[in-house]
Amino acid sequence: MSKVYVIHENSEWTVHLTRRLEELGIPFEEWHLDEGTVDLSSIPPEGIYYSRMSASSHTRDHRYAPEFTLQVLAWLEAHGRTVFNGTRALQLEVSKVQQYLELNKYGVQTPRTIAAVGKENILKAAKSFEGKPFITKHNRAGKGLGVQLFQTFGSLKAYVEGPAFEEPVDGITLIQEYIQAPESFITRCEFVGGKFVYAVKVDTSEGFELCPADACQIGDLFCPVGEEVEEKPKFQILEGFYDPILAKYEQVLAGNNVKVAGIEFIRNQDGEIFTYDINTNTNYNSDAEAKAGKYGMLELAKYLKTALEQSVNAVGV
Known part of the structure; x- marks a missing residue:
């Protein structure tokens, strides 16, 4: 069967x-x-x-x-x-470098990024961001792991040469421009069957742990977009969300044969969108979905059911 x-x-x-x-x-x-x-x-x-x-x-x-x-x-x-x-x-899931190259191919703006292997090369790459804050992250990470904000080259040097330095699992560290947003949130767009389902607003004021899965708990990490103290839901589905960027996202997914994904972006002070992550193992937050009455896993299950039925009919099983 x-x-x-x-x-x-x-x-x-x-x-x-x-x-x-x-x-x-x-x-x-x-x-x-x-x-x-x-x-x-x-x-x-x-x-x-x-x-x-x-x-x-x-x-x-x-x-x-x-x-x-x-x-x-x-x-x-x-x-x-x-x-x-x-x-x-x-x-794509295991390489942010490949994600950014594909996004750029389809006209999607990403933060300026340099990939480096070796501590000396990390420091060398960071010098080109001199005078501006920047972040480091792992090329293969997930859950926002390894994200650090640096205001100066000296602070990075102390981190890289100190005992707290976290080696990426694939050895590749990304040095990336820091996108200053007016408010502490990012937007995650969810796709099933390569088509947009909904967008969720993710509060990043308490850290850069962006995995919406109920089981995710890795503690507070760096927040890339400032600080707030107001209590509010971390994940909120945005009703009626639309932006022209969605059409480009769907082109990226179609061009790479990706059917299910969550794509994350941040807006700078001028409202420009910078896309920084394609998550092909996307999860959904149950509280946010219950409040909005939209269910990503249900949509995915329905999509798989239709695909299975079509497959069975095609082979006559």
Whole structure:
């Protein structure tokens, strides 16, 4: 029997989807690929496949899950299986450099960024931002990990040469211009089937932990857009949101065969949009969704159900 195969490495981030699949009566099976084997001479089961592999898997002791998953996805695609968020999506998930290059290709503005390997090169790159604040982040991160704000070159030098320096898992540190926003929030646009579903306003006043999943808790990190003390929901779905940038985002996703994603942007003092993240393992915040009456995982489950039905009808199973 054909079914939906959900590929992932973190059950806490997947249970909300599997519950929706059960609710809609969709047959499914989870492939937890933190480790395993793949016989290249074997033939994958019939069905459709959806990958939720995460760039932050190494923070859960699943260091090689993305590398292994990339091989499994290639195997599935080689056999003509329907794969949502396949090899290309995973390549983008684990590389902000590749994300920015693709965004720029489609006319989407990103913050000025330099990729560097080695502490000396990090410092060298930072000198070109002299006189202006800048941030560092990991090329492969997830959840806002590794984000730091620096006002001066000296403060970066002390950090890089000190015991608190955090080495990126892939060795690549990004030095990026700091986008000063008038208010402490960013906007995350959610897409299912490559089409816009809703936008969520994310309060960053208490840190740069932007993962909306209920299970996400990594403590306070650097907030890139200032400070506020007013208490308010961290995630708020924006009713009736529209911006011309959405059309470009959909072009980026279509051009890279990405069906499910959350894309984040920030506006500067002049209202210009700077896009800085494509999350192909996007999560949704249950409180914000309940208040707005919109449910990302339900929309995704419906999309997978339709895809499975079409696949079954096509092969006559």
